[in-house]
Amino acid sequence: MILRRIVLLLLLLNLAAAAWWLWPWHAPTPIAVTQAGVPTLHLLHEALPRAATQVPAAAPGALAQCLSVGPFTTQAEMQQAFAALVAHVPRIQYRVAESAVSRGWWVYLTAPGREQALTMARALAAHGVRDYYVITAGEQQNSISLGLFQDPGNAQRREAQLRTLGFPAQLRQRVEQVPQYYIEFQLPAAAGFVWQAHVAHADILHAQARPCD
Incomplete structure (x- = not known):
């Protein structure tokens, strides 16, 4: 009687072991546990998606500069x-x-006609003024140029010199577009x-x- 019970117990244990191995078990689904303020951990292949290697596009609505x-x-x-x-x-x-654009400061004399301009030129030479030029054509025809200066101070001294000698010299900035x-x-x-x-x-x-x- 005892031997029969032992054999029956061993048979039941073998059946239980077979059922354990043959039963379709499924792996439990992992549960992500996060804590406030702590970033979630990812596997390496999850943290580096393919899009990360591309140049990011401009944010929608970003203002152009x-x-x-x-x-x-x-x-x-x-x-x-x-x-x-x-x-x-x-x-x-x-x-x-x-x-x-400024092209300098111009000191000059004006005359109503060519003869008056030549007469004024001879008068300049008689006073020892040598740096002058009688303009014979263009918008400034019959004027006498007494110098073009980049420094307005030099132009003002030249004008004062001529006025001291009795000549009505004029000063104007030459501007060109x-x-x-x-x-x-x-x-x-x-x-x-x-x-x-x-x-x-x-x-x-x-x-x-x-x-x-």
């Missing part, structure tokens, strides 16, 4: 800078503006763009923020 750079004194200088920047900025254009060239462009969305690295003689140019039209 534009600059106006110049003035360039010649069209050739402007074109050279334009060609150097065009591949690095989203938008670019140039504009031409007229600017008044000349074209000046500017480049206007939009800065790239990525930070750190230095436009000066692409433009020759950038240290003598002026950059000013402007609206992006």
Whole structure:
């Protein structure tokens, strides 16, 4: 009787072991436990998605920034800078503006006609004035030029010298309208763009923020 019970117990144990191995167990779902202020840990392949290797796009609604750079004194200088920047900025254009440039201070005499101008020239020579020139054509015809000076102080002394000798010398600043060239462009969305690295003689140019039209 005892032997029969032992054999029956061993049979039941074998059946229980077989059922354990054959039952379709599933691995438990891990539960993420987080604490306020502590970042969640990720596996390495989860922390480095493929999109992370791409250049991030500009944030939607970000305001564009534009600059106006110049003035360039010649069209050739402007074109050279334009060609150097065009591949690095989203938008670019140039504009031409007229600017008044001083060409110095002019001391002169006026005469109503050629004979009066020649008579005044002989009088200047008689007073020891040698630096003069009678203008025979153009808008200032029959005027006598007594010098063009970059320094207004020198021009004023020359005028005073002639007036002391009795000549009604006049003083006028000569102004000329000349074209000046500017480049206007939009800065790239990525930070750190230095436009000066692409433009020759950038240290003598002026950059000013402007609206992006």
